[in-house]
Amino acid sequence: MKKIVSAAAVLILGTSALFAREVKISVGAGENWKGRHTPQFAVWLEDTEGNYIRTLYVTAKASKKNWIFAPSEGRPESLPVWYHASKQDTRKGKEAQKANEFLGLDAVTSATPKGGIIFEDEIEDTSCIIKAEFNLSFDYNEFYTKKNSSDNGQPSVVYQAELTEGESEEVKLNFAGTGSLDGSDGQIHKDTEGLTTATSIVKLTAVTFPKK
Structure with a gap:
C-alpha cells in the first residue's frame, strides 16, 4: 500500500510540474515612485x-506591519x-503576526526597492487574474488633504490583467481603480476624481513568459 501511495504522489507532483509555467514580473518606477517615503505594494x-x-x-x-506611530489597528x-483579498490581519502586535504566519509571505517579501523591481515565479498554466496595488503615504493634493x-x-491605485492559459506574449x-481611502473594504473603486501623482507611482507593470 505504501508503494502505491508513493507512486501516486510522484505522479501527481510530476503532472502538476508539467502544467506550471515561469513568469517574469517587471514593475517600473514612475515619476512619483519616491516621495517622503517609498511606496508599499x-x-x-x-x-x-x-x-x-x-x-x-x-x-x-506592508506584510510585517512595521509602521511608525501607527494606531493599534495598523494601516x-x-x-x-x-x-x-489575502485575509491579512492588519493590526500591529504579536497576535496579528501569529495569525498571518500561516500565509507564508516571508519568501515573497522584501524592503521596497529604490527603483522598481523584476522578479520571477512559477504559476499554474491556467487562466487567472494578476493584480498589483501601490500606495505612497502622505501624497496629499488639493483634493486629498491631511x-x-x-x-x-491619495488612495492606493490598482492595476490588473488576465493571464490566459498558454499565454506567451507580454501582458501589461x-x-x-483605487482602493478604499480608509481601508474599510477591499473593493476596487472606479471613481478616480482627485487623483494626481498617485497615477505615476509606477511606470509599467508587465508579465513576460521566459522561453525555456
Whole structure:
C-alpha cells in the first residue's frame, strides 16, 4: 500500500510540474515612485471568479506591519484591496503576526526597492487574474488633504490583467481603480476624481513568459 501511495504522489507532483509555467514580473518606477517615503505594494493572483490564489510579492512593511506611530489597528488603508483579498490581519502586535504566519509571505517579501523591481515565479498554466496595488503615504493634493485622508493622502491605485492559459506574449497590467481611502473594504473603486501623482507611482507593470 505504501508503494502505491508513493507512486501516486510522484505522479501527481510530476503532472502538476508539467502544467506550471515561469513568469517574469517587471514593475517600473514612475515619476512619483519616491516621495517622503517609498511606496508599499503587493502583486498577487486571483482566479477568474475573483478568488484569491496567492501573493507573488509584497513589501516588507506592508506584510510585517512595521509602521511608525501607527494606531493599534495598523494601516489597513495602505493596501486595502490586497489586505482583504489575502485575509491579512492588519493590526500591529504579536497576535496579528501569529495569525498571518500561516500565509507564508516571508519568501515573497522584501524592503521596497529604490527603483522598481523584476522578479520571477512559477504559476499554474491556467487562466487567472494578476493584480498589483501601490500606495505612497502622505501624497496629499488639493483634493486629498491631511484633514480628510489622514496619513494616507491619495488612495492606493490598482492595476490588473488576465493571464490566459498558454499565454506567451507580454501582458501589461491596466489601471483598474483605487482602493478604499480608509481601508474599510477591499473593493476596487472606479471613481478616480482627485487623483494626481498617485497615477505615476509606477511606470509599467508587465508579465513576460521566459522561453525555456
